[in-house]
Amino acid sequence: MARFIEDSTDAPVSPGLYIVATPIGNLGDISHRALEILSSVDLIACEDTRVSLKLLTHYGIKKPLLSYHDHNARSAGPKILSALAKGQAVALISDAGTPLISDPGYRLVADARAEGHRVIPIPGACAFVAAVSASGLPTDKVMFLGFSPPKSVARKQFVTPYQRLEATLVLYESPNRLVAALTDFADILGDRQAAICRELTKRYEDIRRGSLLELAQDYAGQEGRIKGEIAIIIAPAETTKIETGDLDPLLRKALKDLSVREAAAAVSWMTGEKRRTVYQKALAIKAEMEDGTS
Structure with a gap:
């Protein structure tokens, strides 16, 4: 593997934001493509540089690192976007597994796309x-x-x-x-x-x-x-036939934590009822709840 890294380090890579999955525990669970990308990008953004260094050092990868996590996203995000604007290739990795899965990164990806930069997924381990x-x-x-x-x-x-x-x-x-x-x-x-x-x-x-x-x-x-x-x-809930009249209690529960659209989508999926029908009922229930009549 060390030879692979040595041969790949200077390989050209297209500009863009690479979402690179890393191992969730066993360091062997990383793809050749992921190693190739990590060896070739201009910058690696990671949650905790100390954690990521263990993986990168194991594979002999030396690249500039930038800490990017929930608490510094507002300051670190613009630095990554600036690098992309200069035509650089940036890899985003998390401490373990696939970035953005219960990890920071959603806003960065959205902003990168909004500015016209390529976002390339490099799939791999996901817990x-x-x-x-x-x-x-x-x-x-x-x-x-x-x-x-x-x-x-x-x-x-x-x-x-x-x-x-x-x-x-x-x-x-x-x-x-x-x-x-x-x-x-x-x-x-x-x-x-x-x-x-x-x-x-x-x-x-x-x-x-x-x-x-x-x-x-x-x-x-x-x-x-x-x-x-x-x-x-x-395990899933057991299959049961849900009558239309059962929508009300389901929607009332869902609307306590979700928006009307989200609640309607969730209940529609649960019951098999048409989303438009559920959405109209959700609007009415939401209005009742806000008026204090329910």
């Missing part, structure tokens, strides 16, 4: 995709929800709109909140089958299957000792 593939749960419909809120009440409200969604749910969770989260999800969604995927691709990779409450009980005795990145995969 939630890897977790779903190994979970043994349905993969035909998958809803990725990112990180759930840290507090119990907010966490329950967060998953409530997805109670009847006939799709596998995927969430990221902190080790310190795992047991509480599993218990809350069971309270709202029912004691469904689930999988806990922890430390994927790493030495202590751990994938467990069971119901939400079984898994909560399994991990309860390990609180304080659970380590690593965690993905929770939850």
